[in-house]
Amino acid sequence: MELDQSTLAAVVGIKSFVGSVIFYLLHVAAPRIAGIRLWAAAAFLVGLATLLDALDVITNPHLFALLFNIPLVSGQVLFLFGTAQFVGRPFPRHALPLLLSSIAVLTLALTLLSADSIPRVLVLTPIYIGANAWMAWLLWRHGRSHARIAYGIAAAIMIVQAAAATMQALFAIDAAGMAPSATPWMFSSIVIWVNATLTFVVGSWILFLLIMLHLLDELRAVAEREERERIARDLHDTVLQTFQGFVMKATAMLPESESALGNSLSRCLRDAVTAIQEGRDTIANLRAGPGGVPLLHEYLRSAGEQMAMPGQEFMLRCEGQARALQPSVQQQLCAIGREALCNAFRHANARQHEVVVEYGASALVLTIRDDGRGIDAGDREKHGHWGLRGIEERARLIQADATLCSAPGAGTGWRIEIEAALAYADGADRSRGPATTWRASPGRT
Numbered sequence: 238m239e240l241d242q243s244t245l246a247a248v249v250g251i252k253s254f255v256g257s258v259i260f261y262l263l264h265v266a267a268p269r270i271a272g273i274r275l276w277a278a279a280a281f282l283v284g285l286a287t288l289l290d291a292l293d294v295i296t297n298p299h300l301f302a303l304l305f306n307i308p309l310v311s312g313q314v315l316f317l318f319g320t321a322q323f324v325g326r327p328f329p330r331h332a333l334p335l336l337l338s339s340i341a342v343l344t345l346a347l348t349l350l351s352a353d354s355i356p357r358v359l360v361l362t363p364i365y366i367g368a369n370a371w372m373a374w375l376l377w378r379h380g381r382s383h384a385r386i387a388y389g390i391a392a393a394i395m396i397v398q399a400a401a402a403t404m405q406a407l408f409a410i411d412a413a414g415m416a417p418s419a420t421p422w423m424f425s426s427i428v429i430w431v432n433a434t435l436t437f438v439v440g441s442w443i444l445f446l447l448i449m450l451h452l453l454d455e456l457r458a459v460a461e462r463e464e465r466e467r468i469a470r471d472l473h474d475t476v477l478q479t480f481q482g483f484v485m486k487a488t489a490m491l492p493e494s495e496s497a498l499g500n501s502l503s504r505c506l507r508d509a510v511t512a513i514q515e516g517r518d519t520i521a522n523l524r525a526g527p528g529g530v531p532l533l534h535e536y537l538r539s540a541g542e543q544m545a546m547p548g549q550e551f552m553l554r555c556e557g558q559a560r561a562l563q564p565s566v567q568q569q570l571c572a573i574g575r576e577a578l579c580n581a582f583r584h585a586n587a588r589q590h591e592v593v594v595e596y597g598a599s600a601l602v603l604t605i606r607d608d609g610r611g612i613d614a615g616d617r618e619k620h621g622h623w624g625l626r627g628i629e630e631r632a633r634l635i636q637a638d639a640t641l642c643s644a645p646g647a648g649t650g651w652r653i654e655i656e657a658a659l660a661y662a663d664g665a666d667r668s669r670g671p672a673t674t675w676r677a678s679p680g681r682t
Contacts, residue, residue: 247291253284263448270451271327275319276444282312303348310340310361313368320372323447324379325663340364362402369399378658384450391443461564472516480513511543532559533567533603534594537574541592544582550589557596561662566655569631570603573639576628577605577651585609585649601660606650612643635659 260277267273286309289301318333344361373395376388487506531539534555541551562570574592581590587609595602612625625641628651632639637655 247288250284250287250291253280253287257281257284259445263445267448267452267455269455270323270448271325272319272321272323273448275315275322279312279315279319282308282315286312299348303344306344306348306361307341310344310364310368311337313365314340317368317372320375323451324375326375326379365402366399369395369402373399384447387443387446387450391447394443458564480509480516484509484513533562533570533574534559534592536571537578537592537594540575541578541590544578545590546582548588549582551592552590553592553594555594555596557598560596562601562660563635563662566601566635566637566660569635569637570601570653570655573628573631573651573653574603574605580625581605581607581609581649585611587648597657599657601655601657603653604650606642606648608648611645611647612641612649 257277257280260273260280264270264273264277286305289305289308314333314336318328321327340361373392376395377392379388484506487502487509534553538553541553545551561567578590578592581587585607587607589608591604591606593602593604595604628641629639632653635655636659637653640652640654641649642652643649
């Protein structure tokens with residue numbers, strides 16, 4: 238049994254060294270992905286501690302305890318801080334050196350003051366367990382839809398490691414004659430060996446997979462940025478240039494004297510100029526990327542203010558603390574909101590228009606409703622009218638639930654709901670903020 242444990246420990250130690258090299262190379266290749274450098278250092282320290290245990294090169298028990306415990310626990314702390322950076326929830330900068338120095342001083346003090354290993358076990362094991370449990374929670378909470386299984390497996394491995402550390406602590410206490418006789422040692426041994434097997438078979442490889450998924454996300458973001466720039470160029474060189482030429486020609490044709498025809502043409506030109514400005518704003522947002530786009534409720538408030546015609550009233554309510562969204566979610570929800578508002582203002586014959594954006598802890602909910610004539614079955618089948626179908630298609634692209642509630646004469650309501658893990662850019666919980674309401678004056682043009 239001792240030989241098997243030493244052999245497995247040596248293999249795990251070598252694998253940790255190899256993993257540290259791979260992590261470092263990945264950090265050099267993709268320095269923008271946070272946390273990988275800390276993972277490299279953590280894997281090196283864990284490998285060092287494991288090899289010291291396997292090779293049994295240090296005979297002095299005090300020195301061995303010192304050189305084993307400090308790298309092992311410090312490695313887990315580095316893994317925790319690297320994971321927090323990787324998922325976008327970094328700890329304060331001063332926290333890492335403070336915690337590492339505290340662990341080193343505490344281990345040194347316990348080693349020098351006591352020949353018994355029990356105090357070290359009772360003090361350092363909770364740190365080891367806590368780091369693994371915390372990592373499991375961070376990975377589980379961060380899991381996106383396209384990589385949820387991978388993040389879930391990583392979280393499960395961390396939980397098993399925490400359980401194994403607990404069992405090893407029980408073994409140490411039993412060796413000192415302090416354990417109850419009914420302790421299930423067979424179960425403890427199984428947990429420890431399952432942890433060792435998982436570390437060897439899966440171990441850091443699941444973290445390599447998470448890094449690859451992160452790189453895919455970055456490549457997708459680059460592709461989306463290039464596509465936005467291409468669309469912006471095409472819009473500028475075609476649609477906007479055509480509109481601008483039309484406005485210039487129509488302005489030259491306007492009669493100098495006031496007449497009904499001249500007034501109608503002037504209103505049409507003002508609408509065309511507004512459309513040109515909206516197109517320029519769209520191009521600016523496309524080129525600016527996600528950082529240049531306002532928050533969802535701010536965008537919809539501006540859109541509703543621009544669309545409201547005389548006699549139409551527009552109100553927007555924001556519930557919860559406003560948060561930035563994932564770029565694709567932001568883009569699709571803005572398009573959905575604009576299309577729904579455009580349909581309501583132009584075709585619903587409604588007086589009241591309301592938008593509610595709820596930044597919830599479990600889900601983001603967008604509600605758009607009016608008191609107009611409603612939608613009948615024939616409206617969905619009109620040839621060349623793709624607005625309703627477009628809203629549903631955009632919702633599917635971001636895995637949101639889109640519900641349309643409408644009946645002839647009963648108004649129209651859209652409810653778009655998307656999970657918080659898919660919607661928010663930071664992926665972090667936020668306390669619920671106060672609701673804010675914005676209302677446009679009736680008759681605003």
